[in-house]
Amino acid sequence: MDANLDALARELSALTRRFVDLGAKLGEAARALADTGVPPADRLVRDLAGARGQFIQLRSDVLTAAQAASVPPRGEPESLGELEPLLGAIGAAIRLRGRQDGFDETRQRVVATLERVLDIVHLDEATFPTLVGCQEQARALCNSALALTDPDGPEAHHLEANAQSFADLLMMIESRDALDDAGYARLEESVSTAFGRALAVAISGGRLAFASDAGDQAPPEPVARAAVTVAPHAPPLLAPPPVEEPPLELEIAAPVLPPEPVTVSVEPTIAMPTAELPSLAELPPPPAPKAAPARVAAAAAPTRPAPVRSSDPSAPDETAQWWLAAWARWSGWKATHDFADVVKEELGKYPYLLSVPIQRSPDYEEGLLAYGYSILLDHVEKQRPGCVGNALNCLKSGVSQPVGEQLYDYLISEGRVSESYPDFVKSALVAAVPEPGLWFQFRILESKEDTRIFQRPSARLGDSELSGQRLASDAQRYAEHKFKMTLGPLTLRCVQVSADSIREVRGVGVKITSDGAASDNGWIATVRAGAKGKTEAKPVAAEGTHVVGLGKDHAAVWVAVFNPDPMEDRRYELSVFLRKDTKSPFRAS
Numbered sequence: 001m002d003a004n005l006d007a008l009a010r011e012l013s014a015l016t017r018r019f020v021d022l023g024a025k026l027g028e029a030a031r032a033l034a035d036t037g038v039p040p041a042d043r044l045v046r047d048l049a050g051a052r053g054q055f056i057q058l059r060s061d062v063l064t065a066a067q068a069a070s071v072p073p074r075g076e077p078e079s080l081g082e083l084e085p086l087l088g089a090i091g092a093a094i095r096l097r098g099r100q101d102g103f104d105e106t107r108q109r110v111v112a113t114l115e116r117v118l119d120i121v122h123l124d125e126a127t128f129p130t131l132v133g134c135q136e137q138a139r140a141l142c143n144s145a146l147a148l149t150d151p152d153g154p155e156a157h158h159l160e161a162n163a164q165s166f167a168d169l170l171m172m173i174e175s176r177d178a179l180d181d182a183g184y185a186r187l188e189e190s191v192s193t194a195f196g197r198a199l200a201v202a203i204s205g206g207r208l209a210f211a212s213d214a215g216d217q218a219p220p221e222p223v224a225r226a227a228v229t230v231a232p233h234a235p236p237l238l239a240p241p242p243v244e245e246p247p248l249e250l251e252i253a254a255p256v257l258p259p260e261p262v263t264v265s266v267e268p269t270i271a272m273p274t275a276e277l278p279s280l281a282e283l284p285p286p287p288a289p290k291a292a293p294a295r296v297a298a299a300a301a302p303t304r305p306a307p308v309r310s311s312d313p314s315a316p317d318e319t320a321q322w323w324l325a326a327w328a329r330w331s332g333w334k335a336t337h338d339f340a341d342v343v344k345e346e347l348g349k350y351p352y353l354l355s356v357p358i359q360r361s362p363d364y365e366e367g368l369l370a371y372g373y374s375i376l377l378d379h380v381e382k383q384r385p386g387c388v389g390n391a392l393n394c395l396k397s398g399v400s401q402p403v404g405e406q407l408y409d410y411l412i413s414e415g416r417v418s419e420s421y422p423d424f425v426k427s428a429l430v431a432a433v434p435e436p437g438l439w440f441q442f443r444i445l446e447s448k449e450d451t452r453i454f455q456r457p458s459a460r461l462g463d464s465e466l467s468g469q470r471l472a473s474d475a476q477r478y479a480e481h482k483f484k485m486t487l488g489p490l491t492l493r494c495v496q497v498s499a500d501s502i503r504e505v506r507g508v509g510v511k512i513t514s515d516g517a518a519s520d521n522g523w524i525a526t527v528r529a530g531a532k533g534k535t536e537a538k539p540v541a542a543e544g545t546h547v548v549g550l551g552k553d554h555a556a557v558w559v560a561v562f563n564p565d566p567m568e569d570r571r572y573e574l575s576v577f578l579r580k581d582t583k584s585p586f587r588a589s
Contacts, residue, residue: 005091008061012087015054016080022051055080062086069093096151103151103159110163114142117166120173121211122202125397130199131208132403133392136320137195138166140328154336162331165194172203173210196393319404321362323391325370330377330388339378340431346372347432352439352462354428357488359408364462379424380415387415412566417490421564425492426523426537429560433535434527438560440494442483444576446550447500451477451578474580483574487563495559495574499551506551507579509586510559511544514572518542521572522561529555544586546577 026048029040059076062083066073069090077083117138122128141162148156168190171179179187192200202208333342347353350365353372361370381388391410395403411417417424432438439462443454454468471477485493497508512519522540526547538545540559550557563570577585 005065005087005094008058008065009087011054011058011061012080012083015051015058018051018054019080022047059083062090065090069097099151103148103156106160107145107148110145110159111142113163113167113170114138114145116170116210118142119210119212120169120208123207123209127397128198128202129395129397130196130393131202132397133395134166134169134195134199136324136392137327140324141166141331144328144332155332158335165190169195169199169203172200173208176203176206198393318362319359319402320407321367322359322370322373322404323407325362325367326358326373326377327388329371330374330381333374334378334381339375339382339427342378343375343428343431344436346375347428347438348436350462351437354425354492355439355441355461355488357491359404360488375428376417376424379420379427380411380417383420384415390414408566418564418566421490421562422521422523422539425560425562429523429525429558430535430537433525433558434556437496438492438494438558440496440558441485442495444481444495444497444578445500446477446497446502446506446578448502448504453481455483478578478580480585481576481578483576485561485572485574487561487570487572489563489566489568492560492562493572495561495576496556497550497559497576497578498556499554502551504551504580505549505553505582507546507548507577507582507584508550508557509544509546509575509577509579509584510540511575511577511586512540512542512561512572513575514570519572521564521570522559522574525558525560526554527556527558529553544575544584546579546584546586548582 022044025044026040029044032038033040062077063073066086066089071086071089071093073086077086118135120131120135122131144155145159145163148159150156168187172184172187172191176184188200188204191203199208350369350372353361353369356364356369358370358373358376361373364370377388391407391414394410394414395406399406429438441456443466445452445454449472451471452468453471454466456463457465457467483495487493499506510522510524512522514521520540520542523537524540524545524547525535525537526549527535529552547554547557559574559576561572561574563572579585
């Protein structure tokens with residue numbers, strides 16, 4: 001096809017030059033015909049007819065090439081000027097097909113390598129930790145490779161390089177006795193760096209083999225092999241799974257007539273996706289919050305509800321799916337994308353991502369939600385360089401604790417997530433507000449005529465519906481509005497306060513309590529009115545925080561309440577004070 005395309009391009013160039021020459025001669029003949037009445041020469045007429053015949057043949061050949069390259073023309077070309085861009089489009093399509101074919105071959109080699117890695121077994125220990133970690137990485141990379149569609153994307157360009165350490169691993173096992181000392185040392189360093197020294201030692205001792213080659217003597221499948229087979233960019237669900245959450249509570253402190261409840265048809269600020277997939281099974285309800293949840297020290301053994309696992313002891317351990325998904329996504333973008341850009345992308349797909357506990361994220365959106373927590377892994381890695389990459393090497397063998405829980409405990413103790421979680425929430429809030437925004441549980445809409453308070457009608461995380469109450473009198477509107485919520489470990493909830501065409505300045509006061517005590521677990525972000533400006537966030541003080549300028553300086557105010565406890569649910573109460581003046585409702589402000 002390339003040779004044929006070059007021939008067509010040369011023919012087009014030659015015909016273009018002939019048309020230019022004939023055009024000049026035809027111009028002279030036209031002037032002679034007009035001035036003296038001399039008709040065009042017979043040779044010129046024959047040359048014109050021959051040139052037209054050449055054009056018709058070239059057009060036919062170009063259209064045939066376009067059909068073969070799957071490039072539909074806009075119509076039948078009537079000039080050389082229309083043939084030239086069509087030939088360019090054909091060339092681009094052929095080059096793209098070549099890159100796609102090359103990428104497909106590369107992906108096929110990489111997938112074959114990774115599948116061979118998944119066939120490796122330890123001859124003495126079925127759950128050898130470093131082998132388990134290596135195979136989890138192989139499975140995650142394999143799933144990412146199979147999900148790639150763009151041969152020109154950065155992930156496609158780095159695919160073979162990302163799989164090199166796995167190829168080195170296979171080379172060590174398959175050619176251990178045939179390698180010279182220098183070659184073996186190079187491979188050993190590659191494998192030790194990527195997967196841990198223990199795996200290279202096991203290879204040198206001849207303790208690793210392939211299950212397909214070991215016959216009946218092969219040890220059982222490692223229990224830590226969690227299957228994450230969803231594609232990172234697959235279409236989302238219409239609505240999140242019907243997981244039972246604590247009921248929403250709204251309390252409006254108004255000294256006069258109670259507000260008139262109405263159901264308001266309001267377009268949510270965050271549009272939920274519309275593609276349909278099968279719904280997921282319900283999860284068990286979260287554990288009841290304790291009155292005074294204790295924080296867990298880095299070295300302390302965490303306590304948590306028992307994981308939901310199969311009664312069959314030989315069943316695969318799928319508790320690590322959240323890690324595999326988040327790690328696979330993070331590995332793909334960490335070197336090429338900015339944290340803020342990825343936050344916008346992930347929250348644009350699933351605005352309620354950060355309201356779901358990380359260990360439960362695989363149970364939402366057919367497992368796709370868990371990929372979004374790559375932003376938390378990136379935050380941890382920036383705070384504790386090397387922490388994320390070393391996680392799988394720290395898995396312990398011979399323990400009953402599921403792999404997913406081991407990884408979670410590692411993230412808490414070594415990654416110190418609970419210490420830096422407030423900063424993570426601030427970074428995500430500033431990156432996401434105002435676009436695409438975060439899923440909010442409650443919303444206050446202030447206008448000149450009234451104040452409307454909306455909440456989600458169900459307790460389902462990610463619910464896209466809104467129902468509301470209309471407050472008409474000042475005594476109702478400018479009172480303390482209380483919003484009660486229960487937050488899972490390391491999650492947040494948002495409340496949005498926005499203004500609709502008001503000229504007067506409004507003040508917004510915010511105060512948070514938890515179990516009756518004042519709390520500073522919150523951020524308040526202001527969105528500039530008019531032209532797009534930088535979103536600013538400041539912490540909510542324990543005594544309360546007041547901002548001025550809603551309706552004039554600020555189009556909206558976002559309040560993010562978060563639970564930094566990695567183990568326990570927390571009960572929070574958020575009080576929002578709307579003011580018609582600039583006076584703070586808090587004495588200490």
